[in-house]
Amino acid sequence: MIDLNALKFSHRKKEILFDNLCFNLKSGSITGLLGKNGAGKTTLLKLIAGMIFPKDGKVEVMGYTPRKREPNFLKQLYYLPEEFYLPNTSVKFYVKANAVFYPNFDHELMDLQMQKFEIPVDNRLDKMSYGQKKKFLIAFALATKSKLIILDEPTNGLDIPSKSIFRRMLAGALSEDQLVLISTHQVKDVENLIDRIMILDHGEMIMNREILDISEKYQFTTVRDTKSIEPLYEESGPIGSRVILPGNGNSSPVDIELLFNATTSGIKLT
Amino acid sequence: MGSNNIFNGKRFVNLVKQYLFHNYSGILLGVPVMFGISFLVIAFLQFVKRDNQSNDQEFFLIFVFAYIIIGAFYIGSAFPAFRHKEKSLSYLMVPGSALEKYLIQFIFYPLLYLLAFPLLYFSAYQLSSGFISIVNPNFIAFDLLDFYQNISVARISNNGNIISEINYLSLQISIGFSIAMAFFFGATTFKKFATLKTLFGLVIYIGLCVGMMYFLLQKIGWAAYHPKEELYLSPIGNGGDHEIISFLILGIFSFGLIFSIVAFLKIKEKEV
Numbered sequence: 001m002i003d004l005n006a007l008k009f010s011h012r013k014k015e016i017l018f019d020n021l022c023f024n025l026k027s028g029s030i031t032g033l034l035g036k037n038g039a040g041k042t043t044l045l046k047l048i049a050g051m052i053f054p055k056d057g058k059v060e061v062m063g064y065t066p067r068k069r070e071p072n073f074l075k076q077l078y079y080l081p082e083e084f085y086l087p088n089t090s091v092k093f094y095v096k097a098n099a100v101f102y103p104n105f106d107h108e109l110m111d112l113q114m115q116k117f118e119i120p121v122d123n124r125l126d127k128m129s130y131g132q133k134k135k136f137l138i139a140f141a142l143a144t145k146s147k148l149i150i151l152d153e154p155t156n157g158l159d160i161p162s163k164s165i166f167r168r169m170l171a172g173a174l175s176e177d178q179l180v181l182i183s184t185h186q187v188k189d190v191e192n193l194i195d196r197i198m199i200l201d202h203g204e205m206i207m208n209r210e211i212l213d214i215s216e217k218y219q220f221t222t223v224r225d226t227k228s229i230e231p232l233y234e235e236s237g238p239i240g241s242r243v244i245l246p247g248n249g250n251s252s253p254v255d256i257e258l259l260f261n262a263t264t265s266g267i268k269l270t
Numbered sequence: 271m272g273s274n275n276i277f278n279g280k281r282f283v284n285l286v287k288q289y290l291f292h293n294y295s296g297i298l299l300g301v302p303v304m305f306g307i308s309f310l311v312i313a314f315l316q317f318v319k320r321d322n323q324s325n326d327q328e329f330f331l332i333f334v335f336a337y338i339i340i341g342a343f344y345i346g347s348a349f350p351a352f353r354h355k356e357k358s359l360s361y362l363m364v365p366g367s368a369l370e371k372y373l374i375q376f377i378f379y380p381l382l383y384l385l386a387f388p389l390l391y392f393s394a395y396q397l398s399s400g401f402i403s404i405v406n407p408n409f410i411a412f413d414l415l416d417f418y419q420n421i422s423v424a425r426i427s428n429n430g431n432i433i434s435e436i437n438y439l440s441l442q443i444s445i446g447f448s449i450a451m452a453f454f455f456g457a458t459t460f461k462k463f464a465t466l467k468t469l470f471g472l473v474i475y476i477g478l479c480v481g482m483m484y485f486l487l488q489k490i491g492w493a494a495y496h497p498k499e500e501l502y503l504s505p506i507g508n509g510g511d512h513e514i515i516s517f518l519i520l521g522i523f524s525f526g527l528i529f530s531i532v533a534f535l536k537i538k539e540k541e542v
Binding site: 046049050051052053068069070071072074075077078079081083084085086087088089093094096097098100101102 | 272273275278281284287288291292293295351354355356357359360362363364365366367368370538539541542
């Protein structure tokens with residue numbers, strides 16, 4: 001679905017951000033794009049959505065070249081940026097005016113998600129809080145049933161109950177031919193949600209793997225004493241050390257925060 | 271199966287609907303406000319001036335002045351999404367082609383303004399004249415419509431007989447279109463102060479043209495060249511004033527067309 005090859009990109013008058021970036025992603029997954037602030041996550045998402053253009057290399061999404069911004073491409077893609085704009089209109093008018101551009105738009109799902117997020121249908125968008133607006137746009141994004149849904153920091157501004165509703169909603173609303181790409185630096189928010197992880201660091205894709213594959217190869221656990229073991233990575237905490245150990249046939253849930261810290265500190269998990 | 275990626279009628283209608291859904295309050299408010307302000311200004315002037323205003327061409331000058339100034343600001347505010355990063359993202363992500371999005375802005379900014387403002391001003395003028403006539407029975411209004419028709423058609427007469435008529439309407443449309451498209455182009459190019467920056471650009475451009483003309487005529491000496499009457503403007507043709515007007519219309523229209531094309535390319539290549 002997403003195919004990037006030898007991508008080169010730099011912002012105007014700045015040093016090169018991506019140099020020879022390559023990766024591909026298939027549909028049927030919720031992929032977390034993780035990275036520190038300034039790692040290039042939003043830039044990468046914008047390149048995939050066709051909002052900015054590469055200096056060199058190939059970007060192909062669903063067989064289209066994003067920079068052309070063809071309507072047949074855009075109707076299969078929904079991009080929710082971190083900072084967004086909503087017009088001064090009512091929820092009802094917004095849905096009426098915009099749903100028509102997405103051929104698979106599911107009005108029932110939209111209503112259901114609005115109920116779950118407790119957003120009144122008769123509200124005006126300009127009178128809503130930032131969090132409510134974000135919830136409304138998340139509901140709209142999922143209801144479009146677009147093949148590719150890009151969510152940039154979707155949990156920013158959401159309260160704790162809304163974050164868990166968001167996770168449940170996302171897990172339940174997707175089909176096999178869809179791909180959701182979630183960018184975040186709040187790794188805890190996407191735990192138990194994503195089934196593929198991509199870690200971007202200083203413009204380089206240092207990890208692009210399935211969560212299942214990681215959980216089969218490594219153990220993520222907390223131990224009181226690390227003397228008797230040889231962890232691949234460890235972090236001291238108040239009740240012991242959180243460690244990554246070789247799997248040796250045992251699988252465990254992936255501690256994404258630990259994995260992220262290990263990977264960005266240079267530990268190679270092959 | 272996908273629809274046409276350049277233009278699709280159904281999608282275009284949906285984009286128009288979307289534009290109206292999001293901007294209906296502005297349009298509904300803008301028309302009566304424009305009409306109301308025109309009416310109040312005209313009525314005030316008609317009220318304070320003398321009774322017989324049959325020769326008061328100021329009303330036409332006010333129209334021309336307001337048409338250009340308000341138009342520059344209104345058309346310069348086209349593509350409002352491009353003034354903000356978040357709006358730009360949202361606008362560019364709407365599944366419509368660059369041509370469709372361009373046409374919608376063209377319809378609701380230059381086209382709507384060029385047609386609606388004269389209509390509103392002339393209607394306000396007629397209404398105000400009628401209103402003042404009721405208040406003051408001695409009032410004689412300046413015939414704005416008749417004046418406009420007279421200056422739009424130049425009649426060349428010989429011994430009292432009209433031998434030729436030149437219609438300046440096409441020339442007016444060309445000039446209006448070109449000025450409008452210059453500001454439309456500015457709206458696609460500049461993020462902040464689009465109108466003022468376009469105005470500044472136009473002043474520099476026109477200044478350069480005038481400077482070049484001065485250089486050619488005075489320094490190079492073209493002004494001293496007096497061709498025979500039969501050779502006068504011969505490259506344009508020998509069809510007289512009609513031919514010169516057609517040449518001017520074509521030249522000015524091309525100027526506007528270039529701005530239109532560059533504005534379209536600007537949208538296509540817009541990055542956020």
